[in-house]
Protein backbone atom coordinates (compact mmCIF):
# COMPACT_ATOMS: atom_id res chain seq x y z
CA UNK A 345 0.00 0.00 0.00
CA UNK A 346 1.22 3.46 -0.84
CA UNK A 347 1.83 5.92 1.91
CA UNK A 348 3.06 9.48 2.28
CA UNK A 349 6.38 9.98 0.52
CA UNK A 350 5.94 7.00 -1.79
CA UNK A 351 5.85 7.30 -5.56
CA UNK A 352 2.64 6.58 -7.39
CA UNK A 353 1.39 6.88 -10.98
CA UNK A 354 -1.27 9.56 -11.20
CA UNK A 355 -2.84 11.69 -13.86
CA UNK A 356 -1.43 15.23 -13.90
CA UNK A 357 -3.84 17.85 -15.22
CA UNK A 358 -1.03 20.26 -16.01
CA UNK A 359 1.13 17.77 -17.91
CA UNK A 360 -1.99 16.01 -19.25
CA UNK A 361 -0.24 12.71 -18.75
CA UNK A 362 -0.12 9.86 -16.30
CA UNK A 363 3.16 10.49 -14.51
CA UNK A 364 5.07 9.59 -11.41
CA UNK A 365 3.79 11.52 -8.37
CA UNK A 366 4.82 11.72 -4.74
CA UNK A 367 2.07 10.96 -2.22
CA UNK A 368 1.66 14.05 -0.03
CA UNK A 369 -1.36 13.21 2.04
CA UNK A 370 -3.59 10.20 2.66
CA UNK A 371 -6.50 9.37 4.92
CA UNK A 372 -7.33 5.81 5.93
CA UNK A 373 -5.14 4.37 3.21
CA UNK A 374 -6.85 6.48 0.54
CA UNK A 375 -4.50 8.86 -1.25
CA UNK A 376 -5.87 12.42 -1.12
CA UNK A 377 -3.12 14.61 -2.49
CA UNK A 378 -0.10 14.05 -4.73
CA UNK A 379 2.70 16.10 -6.19
CA UNK A 380 3.77 15.76 -9.82
CA UNK A 381 7.48 14.99 -10.06
CA UNK A 382 7.56 16.42 -13.59
CA UNK A 383 6.00 19.87 -13.14
CA UNK A 384 5.85 20.08 -9.35
CA UNK A 385 2.09 20.71 -9.22
CA UNK A 386 0.30 19.54 -6.10
CA UNK A 387 -3.22 18.28 -6.67
CA UNK A 388 -5.93 15.88 -5.62
CA UNK A 389 -5.26 12.26 -6.49
CA UNK A 390 -7.59 11.30 -9.34
CA UNK A 391 -6.24 7.92 -10.29
CA UNK A 392 -4.31 7.27 -13.46
CA UNK A 393 -6.84 8.53 -16.01
CA UNK A 394 -8.75 11.77 -16.59
CA UNK A 395 -12.10 11.62 -14.74
CA UNK A 396 -14.50 12.03 -17.64
CA UNK A 397 -14.47 12.55 -21.36
CA UNK A 398 -15.33 16.10 -22.30
CA UNK A 399 -18.40 15.00 -24.27
CA UNK A 400 -19.96 13.38 -21.20
CA UNK A 401 -19.29 16.47 -19.10
CA UNK A 402 -20.87 18.68 -21.74
CA UNK A 403 -24.04 16.58 -21.86
CA UNK A 404 -24.39 16.67 -18.09
CA UNK A 405 -24.00 20.47 -18.04
CA UNK A 406 -26.70 20.93 -20.68
CA UNK A 407 -29.12 18.76 -18.74
CA UNK A 408 -28.48 20.70 -15.52
CA UNK A 409 -29.19 23.99 -17.28
CA UNK A 410 -32.47 22.62 -18.66
CA UNK A 411 -33.58 21.70 -15.17
CA UNK A 412 -32.68 25.14 -13.79
CA UNK A 413 -34.76 27.00 -16.37
CA UNK A 414 -37.86 25.08 -17.40
CA UNK A 415 -39.52 26.12 -20.67
CA UNK A 416 -41.86 29.06 -20.22
CA UNK A 417 -44.81 26.98 -21.38
CA UNK A 418 -44.74 24.86 -18.21
CA UNK A 419 -44.40 27.79 -15.82
CA UNK A 420 -46.84 30.57 -16.60
CA UNK A 421 -45.74 33.84 -15.01
CA UNK A 422 -47.61 36.77 -16.52
CA UNK A 423 -51.06 35.51 -15.70
CA UNK A 424 -53.05 38.73 -15.60
CA UNK A 425 -52.89 40.02 -19.22
CA UNK A 426 -53.37 36.49 -20.53
CA UNK A 427 -56.41 35.95 -18.34
CA UNK A 428 -57.94 39.25 -19.48
CA UNK A 429 -57.44 38.40 -23.12
CA UNK A 430 -58.70 34.87 -22.61
CA UNK A 431 -61.82 36.05 -20.75
CA UNK A 432 -62.60 38.46 -23.56
CA UNK A 433 -62.23 35.71 -26.14
CA UNK A 434 -64.46 33.38 -24.14
CA UNK A 435 -67.06 36.18 -24.07
CA UNK A 436 -66.86 36.47 -27.86
CA UNK A 437 -67.27 32.72 -28.29
CA UNK A 438 -70.79 32.24 -29.59
CA UNK A 439 -71.24 28.52 -29.65
CA UNK A 440 -69.67 25.68 -27.66
CA UNK A 441 -69.91 23.66 -30.86
CA UNK A 442 -66.99 25.64 -32.26
CA UNK A 443 -64.72 24.09 -29.66
CA UNK A 444 -62.67 21.15 -30.89
CA UNK A 445 -61.16 18.53 -28.59
CA UNK A 446 -57.40 18.98 -28.81
CA UNK A 447 -55.58 16.14 -30.51
CA UNK A 448 -51.89 15.95 -31.39
CA UNK A 449 -52.77 14.46 -34.76
CA UNK A 450 -55.22 17.17 -35.82
CA UNK A 451 -54.35 20.29 -37.78
CA UNK A 452 -55.48 23.68 -36.59
CA UNK A 453 -55.45 27.17 -37.96
CA UNK A 454 -55.45 30.65 -36.46
CA UNK A 455 -58.72 31.43 -34.70
CA UNK A 456 -59.60 27.82 -33.92
CA UNK A 457 -60.89 27.08 -30.42
CA UNK A 458 -59.71 23.91 -28.73
CA UNK A 459 -60.34 22.10 -25.48
CA UNK A 460 -57.35 20.55 -23.75
CA UNK A 461 -57.83 17.89 -21.02
CA UNK A 462 -55.54 19.77 -18.59
CA UNK A 463 -55.41 23.37 -19.78
CA UNK A 464 -59.08 23.79 -20.71
CA UNK A 465 -60.32 26.03 -23.50
CA UNK A 466 -57.62 27.50 -25.71
CA UNK A 467 -57.57 29.86 -28.66
CA UNK A 468 -55.13 29.22 -31.50
CA UNK A 469 -53.21 32.49 -31.70
CA UNK A 470 -50.45 31.74 -34.13
CA UNK A 471 -49.27 28.94 -36.38
CA UNK A 472 -45.53 28.56 -35.85
CA UNK A 473 -44.86 25.71 -38.24
CA UNK A 474 -46.63 22.71 -39.73
CA UNK A 475 -46.50 20.99 -36.34
CA UNK A 476 -46.35 23.89 -33.85
CA UNK A 477 -48.81 26.51 -32.76
CA UNK A 478 -49.25 29.04 -29.99
CA UNK A 479 -52.45 28.57 -28.03
CA UNK A 480 -53.85 31.05 -25.53
CA UNK A 481 -55.13 29.25 -22.45
CA UNK A 482 -56.67 30.76 -19.34
CA UNK A 483 -53.33 30.85 -17.52
CA UNK A 484 -50.74 31.10 -20.27
CA UNK A 485 -49.85 31.19 -23.93
CA UNK A 486 -48.51 27.74 -24.71
CA UNK A 487 -46.54 26.32 -27.60
CA UNK A 488 -48.49 23.23 -28.61
CA UNK A 489 -47.85 20.41 -31.05
CA UNK A 490 -50.24 19.56 -33.86
CA UNK A 491 -50.51 17.56 -37.07
CA UNK A 492 -48.29 14.84 -35.63
CA UNK A 493 -48.46 11.50 -37.35
CA UNK A 494 -50.09 8.74 -35.34
CA UNK A 495 -47.50 6.45 -33.75
Ligand SMILES: [Zn+2]
Nearest residue numbers: 356359380383
Ligand atom coordinates in the same frame (compact mmCIF):
# COMPACT_ATOMS: atom_id res chain seq x y z
ZN1 LIG B 1 2.72 17.56 -13.89
